Amino acid sequence: MTAARAAAILLAKELRLEFRTRELLNATIVFALVVIVLFSFSFDPTAAESRRYGPGLLWIAFLFAGSLMLHPSFAREQSNQTLDALRMAPVSPFAILLGKMLANFVFLSLAEVVLVPVFAVLYNVSIAGVIGRLIVVLMLGTLGVVITGTVFSAVSAHARMRELLLPLLLLPILAPLLIAAVEATASLFAEQPSLDRTWLAFLAGFDIVFLTASWLLCDFLLEE
Amino acid sequence: MHEAPSLGISFDRVEKRFGPFVALRGVSLEILPGEFVALLGPNGAGKTTLLRIAALLMTPTSGTVSFTSASERARHAVPQPVPDGDLPKHLIGMVAHSTLLYDELTAAENLTLFAQLYGLDDIRVRVANALQACGLASRAASLVRTFSRGMRQRLAIARALLHGPRLLLLDEPAAGLDRQGLAWLGETLARLRSGGATVVMSTHARNESLDLATRAVSLSGGRVEHDSGPGGDPRPLLAALRAEA
Numbered sequence: 001m002t003a004a005r006a007a008a009i010l011l012a013k014e015l016r017l018e019f020r021t022r023e024l025l026n027a028t029i030v031f032a033l034v035v036i037v038l039f040s041f042s043f044d045p046t047a048a049e050s051r052r053y054g055p056g057l058l059w060i061a062f063l064f065a066g067s068l069m070l071h072p073s074f075a076r077e078q079s080n081q082t083l084d085a086l087r088m089a090p091v092s093p094f095a096i097l098l099g100k101m102l103a104n105f106v107f108l109s110l111a112e113v114v115l116v117p118v119f120a121v122l123y124n125v126s127i128a129g130v131i132g133r134l135i136v137v138l139m140l141g142t143l144g145v146v147i148t149g150t151v152f153s154a155v156s157a158h159a160r161m162r163e164l165l166l167p168l169l170l171l172p173i174l175a176p177l178l179i180a181a182v183e184a185t186a187s188l189f190a191e192q193p194s195l196d197r198t199w200l201a202f203l204a205g206f207d208i209v210f211l212t213a214s215w216l217l218c219d220f221l222l223e224e
Numbered sequence: 225m226h227e228a229p230s231l232g233i234s235f236d237r238v239e240k241r242f243g244p245f246v247a248l249r250g251v252s253l254e255i256l257p258g259e260f261v262a263l264l265g266p267n268g269a270g271k272t273t274l275l276r277i278a279a280l281l282m283t284p285t286s287g288t289v290s291f292t293s294a295s296e297r298a299r300h301a302v303p304q305p306v307p308d309g310d311l312p313k314h315l316i317g318m319v320a321h322s323t324l325l326y327d328e329l330t331a332a333e334n335l336t337l338f339a340q341l342y343g344l345d346d347i348r349v350r351v352a353n354a355l356q357a358c359g360l361a362s363r364a365a366s367l368v369r370t371f372s373r374g375m376r377q378r379l380a381i382a383r384a385l386l387h388g389p390r391l392l393l394l395d396e397p398a399a400g401l402d403r404q405g406l407a408w409l410g411e412t413l414a415r416l417r418s419g420g421a422t423v424v425m426s427t428h429a430r431n432e433s434l435d436l437a438t439r440a441v442s443l444s445g446g447r448v449e450h451d452s453g454p455g456g457d458p459r460p461l462l463a464a465l466r467a468e469a
Contacts, residue, residue: 001343009340017328084281085324089341090313223283
């Protein structure tokens with residue numbers, strides 16, 4: 001069986017589990033909303049202020065939401081050792097990772113669909129004219145978060161302090177991605193919006209490098 | 225339909241360490257295709273670790289594990305080694321301590337998921353037959369989290385058998401089963417044995433399925449303590465277990 005086919009089967013399983021329980025999505029969206037609302041109280045969100053600080057606040061909210069959402073990705077396979085059942089199946093370990101990454105991408109994207117309009121209203125940011133370009137930046141940035149986050153969720157799943165370990169491992173690694181995503185988003189929120197292709201290329205490069213690394217290391221990532 | 229070959233497994237001086245704790249200490253054991261091996265020993269003897277290594281879930285700290293195959297028609301012929309790069313995952317099934325099932329999926333969804341991952345055909349029919357066989361057809365659409373311990377165990381066994389494994393690894397499979405469940409387990413294992421599948425079943429307690437064993441191996445402290453050997457008489461070891469119980 002191809003890795004793509006196995007990943008599609010596992011993606012369908014992840015979506016079914018999540019939409020049945022809604023544990024991850026509800027908690028993540030509420031948490032990120034609280035972060036965005038609380039930040040809006042901390043300064044006067046005029047259009048100029050929002051252009052300055054808004055992109056950073058938005059991506060920090062996404063990173064926090066991502067680290068909250070990604071932790072259970074592998075940890076919840078442990079209650080009945082279902083990861084063992086997946087590892088025993090004749091599918092490549094990368095297919096297991098890829099299925100999780102795709103599912104996490106869907107979940108975090110859904111959270112962003114809720115969060116971005118709320119952010120635009122609370123921070124007086126007009127996104128109507130740049131929505132297409134903003135989606136490209138969000139997709140590339142989100143992809144980077146879920147690729148690295150899923151890998152570190154697998155790494156930390158067997159650790160004793162896993163709840164703490166994932167953000168400790170993940171957030172420093174995501175610092176370059178955060179900078180690039182914030183800069184690319186800031187260029188779209190400027191008075192004369194334009195898409196900064198340098199940062200966009202950086203985001204795409206980050207995604208490719210970490211996806212390739214996870215493909216190369218997948219055998220070790222899922223091992224006990 | 226073409227029958228997949230039976231699969232044997234060979235452990236050569238296998239050692240497994242977890243930090244300072246040594247779970248297996250140089251275990252050498254050759255299990256031939258078609259054997260039904262009762263793996264005996266007290267808690268902590270190393271039975272589960274040995275089974276997890278056989279299931280390719282763990283790699284030994286040192287020593288080697290290799291597989292041998294023999295076609296059904298030539299069960300007693302010399303087994304052929306399976307090439308190192310050709311891991312026979314699709315021929316191995318395992319019932320573990322945990323159920324390996326998703327609590328938030330239904331019984332049918334769980335079996336369908338694994339049937340898809342093993343690339344099986346006629347999935348709907350296979351899943352329906354498996355649920356019928358384990359007595360859970362009427363609960364096919366129920367979430368696994370609503371099942372009793374015994375029902376989960378029956379479904380776990382059905383999941384392990386779904387793809388027709390030729391090497392079945394059972395870690396305390398009778399746990400949680402009632403009298404009816406034990407009878408079903410015994411019938412299922414008898415059918416597998418007559419079909420030429422290799423079965424390795426660990427237990428530290430007496431159960432009826434042990435009477436099917438063609439060989440008994442007892443572990444203690446991570447070492448093979450006694451082995452009735454291929455073609456040997458497992459009854460003295462099994463009788464000792466019965467006496468302990």
